[in-house]
Amino acid sequence: MKIHEKIIETILFICAAIATLSVLLITVFIFKEGLPVLKSYGVFNFIFGKTWSPTNEQFGALPMIMGSISVTLGALVIGVPMGIACAIFLAEIAPKSVVKIFKPAVELLAGIPSVVYGFFGLAVVVPIIRTNILPIIQKFNPDANTSGYSILGGAIILAVMILPTIVNISENAIKAVPFEYKQGSLALGASHFETITKVIIPAAKSGIITSIVLGMGRAVGETMAVILITGNMPKVPGSVLDSVATLTGTIAMEMGYAGPMHQRALFATGIILFVFIMMLNIIASTTLKRVGRG
Amino acid sequence: MVNNTKIKVRNLNLFYGEHQALIDVNMDIMKNKVTALIGPSGCGKSTFLRTLNRMNDLIDGVKIKGDVLLDDVDIYGNESDLINLRKNVGMVFQKPNPFPKTIYENVAYGPKIHGIKKKSELDEIVEKSLKGAALWDEVKDRLDKPALGLSGGQQQRLCIARCLAVEPDVILMDEPTSALDPISTVKVENLLDELKAKYTIVIVTHNMQQAGRVSDYTSFFLNGKIIETDLTENIFSNPRDKRTEDYITGRFS
Numbered sequence A: 001m002k003i004h005e006k007i008i009e010t011i012l013f014i015c016a017a018i019a020t021l022s023v024l025l026i027t028v029f030i031f032k033e034g035l036p037v038l039k040s041y042g043v044f045n046f047i048f049g050k051t052w053s054p055t056n057e058q059f060g061a062l063p064m065i066m067g068s069i070s071v072t073l074g075a076l077v078i079g080v081p082m083g084i085a086c087a088i089f090l091a092e093i094a095p096k097s098v099v100k101i102f103k104p105a106v107e108l109l110a111g112i113p114s115v116v117y118g119f120f121g122l123a124v125v126v127p128i129i130r131t132n133i134l135p136i137i138q139k140f141n142p143d144a145n146t147s148g149y150s151i152l153g154g155a156i157i158l159a160v161m162i163l164p165t166i167v168n169i170s171e172n173a174i175k176a177v178p179f180e181y182k183q184g185s186l187a188l189g190a191s192h193f194e195t196i197t198k199v200i201i202p203a204a205k206s207g208i209i210t211s212i213v214l215g216m217g218r219a220v221g222e223t224m225a226v227i228l229i230t231g232n233m234p235k236v237p238g239s240v241l242d243s244v245a246t247l248t249g250t251i252a253m254e255m256g257y258a259g260p261m262h263q264r265a266l267f268a269t270g271i272i273l274f275v276f277i278m279m280l281n282i283i284a285s286t287t288l289k290r291v292g293r294g
Numbered sequence B: 001m002v003n004n005t006k007i008k009v010r011n012l013n014l015f016y017g018e019h020q021a022l023i024d025v026n027m028d029i030m031k032n033k034v035t036a037l038i039g040p041s042g043c044g045k046s047t048f049l050r051t052l053n054r055m056n057d058l059i060d061g062v063k064i065k066g067d068v069l070l071d072d073v074d075i076y077g078n079e080s081d082l083i084n085l086r087k088n089v090g091m092v093f094q095k096p097n098p099f100p101k102t103i104y105e106n107v108a109y110g111p112k113i114h115g116i117k118k119k120s121e122l123d124e125i126v127e128k129s130l131k132g133a134a135l136w137d138e139v140k141d142r143l144d145k146p147a148l149g150l151s152g153g154q155q156q157r158l159c160i161a162r163c164l165a166v167e168p169d170v171i172l173m174d175e176p177t178s179a180l181d182p183i184s185t186v187k188v189e190n191l192l193d194e195l196k197a198k199y200t201i202v203i204v205t206h207n208m209q210q211a212g213r214v215s216d217y218t219s220f221f222l223n224g225k226i227i228e229t230d231l232t233e234n235i236f237s238n239p240r241d242k243r244t245e246d247y248i249t250g251r252f253s
């Protein structure tokens, strides 16, 4: 073998090795930095502790865990029905001319940087919650109060951010349903709507579930937009109008000024996030398998 | 001949955009008989069949002129109701197309759509329809299994059962055995003989022996026109038109 071929091969090998190694390194690093805190503070105390007060060496991560869960769930509650409805509309109902306008618009959403979403949320959604939505809620619950920086605000913006993922993947899944199924249903006297709800969507459900899981992953991991909107109060929330801090937001904001102990606690928070996303992936792949077996 | 006509087709012309696929088609389809449509591929048999339950409505750019009368009511008239039409005129497709649901759910789909909710009633319909399609004995122990696990021949009979379950008067079949093995084909053919006591059947086939075996009447299509329609025995033993004779004797170029 010529020398330059040998060199190219080696370079290729190094590139491949770096990609694999970095995953490994990141994992090892996070666990190495974070595990000692988990051990000394106690895993249980860390996960279920309600007080996050790094200056007093109190590292209860429950507020952030609840923060991430609540904002993500909220985003799914708003974004999933909207995204699936949009996908059905694009794949089955809209005339071609409308699809030509709608689809690029949805895809454009995916290209907007998250800090812009965050700024939009801060400038538009947060004030609307404070001045327009709060009075409505106060009619039912006079004690309600909010600054606008809230789970609700974060959920609304995250819902829009996960729309392109849900719409695109669901739409492809719906379009991949064989025309024969649709034809068979219509030939039995089913309406278009019945055919969509009873045949097409069930046949596309594994793709639709995939889209939801990927959207959920994006919502859990989103940092910048959430920092700007949710208020970053490390406190277990009592309502959707409360401010929360999320796992990602807390790490991003506090890492810069954290002392050694605090820093390690943030790495431990990273472990929680890591496990969180792993669990999500496992749940997703097992449900997918179950659905696939039909 | 008095009042034995189930469907009357009068001066039917169909265009796919600029392309005319059916030209001045006239035909009387007899009640409780099997009518076969034969002809070379691309001559408009499937297109014609789909005009009888308005499945062509799904295709963009289709224009239809002329009348199709089902029990003397124009199915393209404004007052006619598409859902009722398709309930009365069932269709079995070339490629078996059971839904990715259980065997039971496939058969119960139509009745459920049309408003039957009671489990006992649905159970009864499912059993009756599967028996009607000569499939009951093969699947009665696995009604809750996926329909896609059945063999091709069983799938096609399931599609026939699914169609029977909504109690149509007419069943349209577009080359229903072309994707099946010979044994399954015989099963479906035997079934047709039983079904015609209750239903009016129109079947497209490219297999002339099949037309000879299963049908009472045969129509020969060529380039979007009907060349002749007659009793099947006449078509095969004594065709009036030279082109029909050429086609059935295989001398067609």
Ligand SMILES: Nc1ncnc2c1ncn2[C@@H]1O[C@H](COP(=O)(O)OP(=O)(O)O)[C@@H](O)[C@H]1O
Pocket (backbone or CB within 6 Å): B016, B019, B021, B039, B040, B041, B042, B043, B044, B045, B046, B047, B048, B059
């Ligand atoms: N969806 C369609 N769009 C345009 N042309 C079509 C369509 N379906 C069929 N055709 C044309 O109409 C003619 C008749 O087709 P078809 O009814 O499928 O014939 P057959 O079933 O006898 O083989 C053919 O020339 C075919 O190319």
Ligand SMILES: [Mg+2]
Pocket (backbone or CB within 6 Å): B045, B046, B047, B204
């Ligand atoms: Mg055909």
